[in-house]
Amino acid sequence: MSTPLPLEQLQSVRGGPLYVKLRKMIEDAVASGRLKHGDALPAERDIAEAAEISRVTVRKAIDELVEEGLLVRRRGSGTFVVKPVPRMQQPLSQLTSFTEDMRRRGMVAGSRWLSRGLFYPTAEETMMLGLVGGARVARIDRLRTANDMPIALERTSLPDDLLPDPDKIEDSLYLCLLDAGIRPVRANQRISAVLLKDEETKLLGVPPGSAALSVQRIAYLETGRVMEMSRALYRSDAYDLVAELGIGSPMKPQD
Template identity: 35%
Template sequence: MDPRLRFQLDRSIPIPLHYQLRQQLREAIQEGRLRPGDALPAEPQLAELAGVSRATVRQGIEELVREGLLRRLRGHGTFVAEPPPAPPTEPPASLVLGILQQIAQQPARVQRVARQVPPPDVRAGLGLGENEEVVEIVRTWSQADGPAILERVYVPGVEVADIAQAAAEDRALYEQIERQRGVRITRADTVLRACVLTVDVAEQLQVAGDTTGFQVERRTYADDTLVELRYTYVASARYNFHVTLSRSQLLMTRT
């Protein structure tokens, strides 16, 4: 028994076991029971400790690798990642904005628009109940050598038919959200992070499962009401961003 890991997975609740496993591993890292550089037990040992299948363990670990809390070294195992460096006192918002603008200027291909119950992490992010549905929009952007960007957009409280007509372009999409919800969009909080693409994202982008990339998470608000949650995944080997920094941004003070 590894004293650092105390799994208590509850099969009587509707939360998937891999999600519970991921949350409890995250807690072990945040509480310091697992420290940067620590090796996780091998998948068979983790499966035995948690009382689940190796596939469940693998899925939970993949999600933490994507978040940057764990890292895999081929042939050596899975380790707790070093924490990222502290952000600058004035984050270069123009960098993220420049990336988003470059994406928006490219023609998107809408792969799917459908009403569905979202995954547990999306449901939690939107503050929805267990069986509440959202409209999911899946879009891709391609380069000459294949799809380079995958985007999943989750919008609660709207009708599929009207959203489908506006799904290809952000301005039309936001106008439709405002019209249907009777709100005015005021801001979007955006996080850009490096990641290893998950298996399902890699399949849709037609790249290897351990390909590195970027994830852009956007939460769009009308005042304090969250009206949209989206995840944009970029296969870095297929897409290069060009952003020009001003002198003041180059000389930005960092702590």
Template identity: 45%
Template sequence: MTDALSGTKEDLCALLARESRFDTRDGTPRYIRLANTLREVVRNRELSSGAALPSERLLAEMTGLSRVTVRRGIELLVREGILEQRRGSGTYVLAPVERFEQPLAAITSFTEDMLSFGRKPETRWVAREYASPSAQEAMTLGLSPGDRVLRLHRLRLADALPLAVELAIVPADLLPNLSMLGTSLYTAMASAGARPHKALQRMHACALPEFEARLLGAETGEPAFFLERISRTDTGRVVEFTRSHFKGDRFDFVAELNLHRET
């Protein structure tokens, strides 16, 4: 993309007409090539948020593609959340959604992560109470009959934006008084001499359940990430069993990998 766009339909059509990206010599379908071109224009901010795209008919005329191909390309970007189709009005560029990188190679708290992004972390409590553990929680934490847990259910936000719903379970003897709990669970655990030293995390894509969707201001069934973490101290004691739902359109989970060399 060499010429800056003014954001008008005419400029966009002229650009697409000049781009020789719609042949199939490398096997890429034409509708994907069109989607790639439009995506690049939006990401380069050459077409501003809220700008209207030309009609399917005009795009087809200017690119030499069929209207079916144009429609498929647009539908792909609608599914990605880059474009929005408004009935009776047209297709528009959506404002970009800010995403956060969540590291997988180190144990960090949500508070620490958001502060590193320059954001203001916030917690809204759903529940914080002492209770009897479920069978799964007791087994995971290695508890004895009669032991209690501290159940911490909270909505996590950054700059007032809902990002995740987290249910953390810790042995009650680690934090026997709720006054010990501040804004960061890990800070409180560190003060109690039980800061997690290592953890096993499992993560998979899921459909957002109704309860979590309501807390996050999202739609039930919306794509999300489910993360389960079991943390241990340096002595091997399990001190945390956490299950979280993260909004799928807000997070990228990243891990740094090293090349394994055979000896």
């Protein structure tokens, strides 16, 4: 069985009960990088056979690592490594780009382009962006990273007259637009929890069935025109969205 766990050596390892030795073997594999965030463990029966131990022993070791948060069980999928990742907070009171967010935290923002170009708009894009006639839409799909760690999947659509050449974007869409004198002044955002599709979990490096924060944004220019519509899927294990709320005026008693 091909595995980063040298299970055939477990019986000869010193260090207490078998379940403790198995637990430490898994912890060491995660700490050394042989098992990475999102990697699946072999099935419990396969571990038991390879290590020549009982499934009860395997279950006890895995149960403890699940309680500690190092592993997670996904019903119907298996057991996966969930090595802790740095959590980031994004205030909802400011309209900033992903690149600005990461730079403010002292991190290096990056992008992996999934697709970009000019396309015929969907019905939703036509309506939301106010497109008319034969106008096309500039659409960009990217995997966003922070210090090379996958953080979010992002799709953004803009009218083609605002972004006639999507290939000109380097790191930041907003900086590219600013060079052309285009700048959003306000935006509406809708946030919801979603389950990621299999392809999305692979791109983000998270276990199958993982949840994400879906952030849908409509940004406006000073004229009131819609500048962009976007949807981003943020890893829920790495990102917190934070809102600051003010206290309203106290209600007056009714006569």
